[in-house]
Amino acid sequence: MLDVTGSQGPYIASVKESIENICTDIQRSERLSSSLVHRYGLIIFRDHPPQDTSFITREYSFVSSVSEFIPIIRALPGASGGGDTPEAVTAALANALRMGWRAEATRVIVLVADAPPHGIGGDGDGFPDGVPGGESSSKNARMAMNAKAIHYRR
Numbered sequence: 001m002l003d004v005t006g007s008q009g010p011y012i013a014s015v016k017e018s019i020e021n022i023c024t025d026i027q028r029s030e031r032l033s034s035s036l037v038h039r040y041g042l043i044i045f046r047d048h049p050p051q052d053t054s055f056i057t058r059e060y061s062f063v064s065s066v067s068e069f070i071p072i073i074r075a076l077p078g079a080s081g082g083g084d085t086p087e088a089v090t091a092a093l094a095n096a097l098r099m100g101w102r103a104e105a106t107r108v109i110v111l112v113a114d115a116p117p118h119g120i121g122g123d124g125d126g127f128p129d130g131v132p133g134g135e136s137s138s139k140n141a142r143m144a145m146n147a148k149a150i151h152y153r154r
Contacts, residue, residue: 003113005082040069045092051083089117
């Protein structure tokens with residue numbers, strides 16, 4: 001999951017390169033017996049209206065090879081938008097819960113962001129009680145991820 005709001009502008013090229021390198025390293029790992037063992041997916045996010053009107057989240061479904069995934073990373077939109085300090089992190093987490101995870105898979109999510117989700121007291125939060133009518137709280141999203149055995153790291 002990747003924050004692509006304006007505050008990420010100075011870092012986005014480096015982050016994309018790091019994602020490519022990490023995926024390549026995973027593919028080359030001696031622990032993997034087959035290229036069918038791993039899949040890569042991505043969710044990018046910005047913020048909720050009225051703070052940002054471009055998009056809240058975008059999902060890039062799982063693919064089975066790094067050679068399929070790297071062009072997705074390279075074609076991502078640049079960093080822009082956002083508004084208040086907190087971002088649509090919880091919406092991205094909720095989106096991740098709906099992705100096509102394999103039942104037998106070890107599930108891992110890496111969050112790359114520089115701001116917290118709405119509703120937990122971030123500076124200038126336009127939605128201090130959480131996004132009205134939006135996804136559940138960050139705590140509830142983490143609980144749902146635990147229930148689905150999705151490992152979440154930030």
